[in-house]
Amino acid sequence: MDWEQFLFAYHYDSNGLIPTLVAIEANKEAALNLLLPPPWREQLDRLNRIRAVYGTTALEGNPLSEAEVSKQLEILDQQGEQALQAPKLSREQIQILNSSMAQAWVKNRFRPGKGPLQVSDVLEIHRMVTNLSDMKDNLPGKFRTFDVTVGSPEAGGVHKGAPHARVPAFMNGFVDFINSRKMMEAEHPVIRALLAHFFLVTIHPFGDGNGRVSRLVEAAILFQNGYNVHGFYGLSNYFYRHELEYKTSLQRCCAQIPFDVTGILRFGLDGFAQELRGINNFVKTKLNRVVYREMLVRSFNTRIGPRRRLLNQRECNLLQVLITATEPTDPFSSLSSRKISFSELISSDYVKGAYRKVTRRTFHRELARLSQSGFIKFIRGETVEDWIVELDFSAIERY
Secondary structure, eight states, X not given: OOTTSOOSOEEOOXXXXXXXXXXXXXXXXXXXXXXXXXXXXXXXXXXXHHHHHHHHHHTTTOOOOHHHHHHHXXXXXXXXGGGGGSTTOOHHHHHHHHHHHHHHHHHHHXXXXXXXXXXXXXXXXXXXXXXXXXXTTOOTTSOOSSXXXXXXXXXXXXXXXXXXXXXXXXXXXXXXXXXXXXXXXXXXXXXXXXXXXXXXXXXXXXXXXXHHHHHHHHHHHHHHXXXXXXXXXXXXXXXXXXXXXXXXXXXXXXXXXXXXXHHHHHHHHHHXXXXXXXXXXXXXXXXHHHHHHHHHHHHXXXXXXXXXXXXXXXXXXXXXXXXXXXXXXXXXXXXXXXXEXXXXXXXXXXXXXXXXXXXXXXXXXXXXXXXXXXXXXXXXOSSSSSEEEEEOTTHHHHO
């Protein structure tokens, strides 16, 4: 990196990016048109919050699991900033609490209609994410006073961060660039957010926490421009799940000036489109189960003979059990249902209790009837010699 020639200059090949931008807009509009009950909105916002905090800290080497992140955020919700005063908090736990509080601050500061990004905002975000935890060669809320080399040969190469004496000037230039008329009018907001991320992490203005700050600045721009539908989130979880590609894309874009940012834009846009699809998947999964439950009530109340219902009580209860048992592990997955094996079903507490006074043949006969009627389907397992049981949501249209 030749910082004597540095300019906020870049280029990219837009041809391959346009279809993804179209997909982002389509998924954004689809998500915004969904009216969600308050419990769904709260769950979605919490899941995104956990994923964002987990992803951004894990990228910096924090070893705490997603479950531990969830636990720390529960404590934070109960105690507020006093949670940081708890005795014997580890550095990793403090990082989790810091990231969540910084995320909440960004969400409030960058609501649509509020002022554009300022250098003071970047410094405040840095102060919050590194407070009490990242103190080695780093002062929270202060630019670094030494030179650094960034990256690794395994992740696309290395480059020198901006000379420390010129960091304040470069950061003023960064804010002017991000808020310029060209950026505001000519670039798509998601591209603008990704460019902010790229240039900030390239300058590398802090001793520690540069990645976390860059990802929050990116999220701030997305949020302020209305691209955080049904909650506040960023790309941190996607970046973590594709960590090597993420870091490699950033480093390779630094190889020449003006920067060719096609790689990081393609990677980030694909990730954001995937995140928006995940929101729609979450809602689709919820709706499928709500409507399926309503369909079960109708089917139980539908008589097909003098002494026969479309579903008897035992069958209806079994399907209710399957609705819960097949909840997808990843609520953002395109797979609307978790598959369970026949042996898992037959050994469940419900089946053991509900069918204990009848023969095994009765259980098999009722399962076969549910399959023939289209309430469930059986698929041969790919890796084990067992049948897989799935709910058939197309039953909603039939009943």
